[in-house]
Amino acid sequence: MATPNQRRTKGVTIVRPIVYGNIATPLPPRKTQETDHTHKWTVSVRGVNGEDISYYVKKVVFKLHETYQNPMRTIEQPPFEISETGWGEFELAIKLHFVPESNEKPVPLYHNLRLHPYEEDGTILSANKNKPVFTDPT
Ligand SMILES: O=C(Nc1ccc(C(=O)N2CC(c3nccs3)C2)s1)[C@@H]1CCCN1
Numbered sequence: 588m589a590t591p592n593q594r595r596t597k598g599v600t601i602v603r604p605i606v607y608g609n610i611a612t613p614l615p616p617r618k619t620q621e622t623d624h625t626h627k628w629t630v631s632v633r634g635v636n637g638e639d640i641s642y643y644v645k646k647v648v649f650k651l652h653e654t655y656q657n658p659m660r661t662i663e664q665p666p667f668e669i670s671e672t673g674w675g676e677f678e679l680a681i682k683l684h685f686v687p688e689s690n691e692k693p694v695p696l697y698h699n700l701r702l703h704p705y706e707e708d709g710t711i712l713s714a715n716k717n718k719p720v721f722t723d724p725t
Contacts, residue, residue, distance in 0.1 A: 605640060607698055609631070609698065610629050624673050624674050631666060631668035632647050632696075640665070640667070646667075647662050647684070675702070678699050679699075
């Protein structure tokens with residue numbers, strides 16, 4: 588009986604382009620007085636042009652800065668995103684976990700959360716692109 592690794596298709600490479608990053612908008616002044624948080628932000632992992640990635644991405648784990656409550660946030664269905672408020676910029680670790688039948692190891696990503704500069708409508712988008720590549724897929 589072949590093990591999953593032995594059932595791989597030699598010489599085939601599958602590329603799955605994804606986009607991950609954050610948007611951020613300033614909080615209204617009265618809100619910042621309560622918590623000193625100045626922005627609301629959303630960090631997300633998406634397919635290019637909004638393509639559904641849940642057929643191969645089983646879950647996404649976001650690791651926030653340790654000062655956030657429950658900094659390890661697991662999202663098991665799309666949209667794979669986390670929204671929070673805060674006052675500063677820091678590096679988030681993101682780990683993509685794939686469906687079991689892919690037999691692929693999780694892929695780590697890193698994103699520097701950006702709160703500045705604003706776009707004209709007050710939001711900023713800081714996005715990265717990545718292309719998890721699966722060689723000799725099952
Ligand atoms: O900003 C930075 N690190 C940050 C870590 C966490 C940040 C944040 O925004 N928050 C923690 C969360 C909470 N506040 C209260 C209770 S939980 C809101 S900011 C670095 C240092 C200067 C340059 N970049």
